[in-house]
Amino acid sequence: MKRLIVLSVTVFMSFGSTVSYAAKCKWQTDTVSYSTGEPVRWTRWVRNRMILRPPYAAISGISEGERKYFGLQVIGVDQKVTTRPTKEELDAAFIIPAGSTLSILMADDSIYELVVTKEIIGDADFTAHGANSYTINAFAIIKFPLDVDAIAALTTQRASDMRLHANGKDYDFSFGKKPVDKIQKAIGCIQ
């Protein structure tokens, strides 16, 4: 009997939490794929922090048909150069190879890792500051596939930090001093 009550409460709580997330879900994209006809939904991008010090990240929960993804947008990957950047340099400014990882520091200090499954070539442009001074600005959107285990791991507790490891570099994005439920909310919306 006790088990039944615990089970009922757990199910009720999890249902309640999904409903409360769903009720607050805002969509960046809520449409149908032009190629497959499947429903496509991206939750509205939420920035890791509101501090404007690049690079920074924004996250989104993505569903395409039955497939689920965690969307990470990395913005403001700047590079100072002294010669006018070529198109080849712009194309190479921010590449995230397949196999790159996103480590997410969870509230219990465990680390959950997501893996980039195909190479991403970020968009880049440049700003001229005068003779011999240019800034290359790059950004990229990465979609990490989520299986049932990943969804469970990322929705059961809050997260405090993310680290993208790509091309031998670490890009750190903190959510703040305390763990927050931004990832939980984003993924909760696409469940």
Next chain:
Amino acid sequence: MRNFFLALFTGSMMFAVQFAYAAGCKYETQSVDPVTNEKYKQTKWDKVATMFSGGDSIGSISAIAKGDERYVAVKIGVIDYFPFPDDLRAQAVATMDEDTLEDYEKMGPVQRYQAEIEQLEGPPENQDYRDFLDFLLGESLIIPVGSTLRLTLDDNSTVVFSTTERVRERANYTQPYKEKKMKGVGGFFASVASAALDAETGSETVVSPDYMVDGYISIRYLLDAEALDLLSRAAITSLRVEARDKYYTLGTRSTQYETVRWSKKSNLKIQNALKCVE
């Protein structure tokens, strides 16, 4: 009888919708080739991004029907900056006579630029300087064959088209620290320029420490039947044009939501333009 009225009603509604599109269509050009009898129609350029809305570049879109061929066309307002090359500056100083050099050394940085330019302009005109100006005028606005147009659709997928022709436009250039009046080009937002609005003309006076190149470049991309079908029903959220040495993204980066996007009204502009050349 009921079916007849239903069919009549449906038919008249469809006609009304078609008419509404046609009535809303405005054309830049409508002509018939006197020799081949081929019809040519291009819709009016419709702005999809402006620097006033925080975008990186300004630009418009249009649709073209040329006989049986259909194109999507993009026009970009380009403002670009090229530094005064160090080797030219050195050549200018090296060819100054003693008196000019003495005066030059007493000048501030802005006057030095002017003195160097005067020296290069001659007579005799410096050939390297002439080549540099020719580059600014004729080579800076070029879209090579095969350059891409990437459209991002509202389902977050992308489609890519390529140009089948080389496009080259003649640009204007402005010397460093010379004032340039630009109407509606958005020079006010150019990062390296300082600008002031002229109350009388509504234009902007732009001053840059570099050679400033400005102009418009129009590119058209041929659509096959599949692409035409897709773009006739898709909402577009942004586009990126590949030029010879850089990319132009037409869209606004919202600080709140991060992605580069057009407004919801602009999303349907390509679709609507294509309906006008069906």
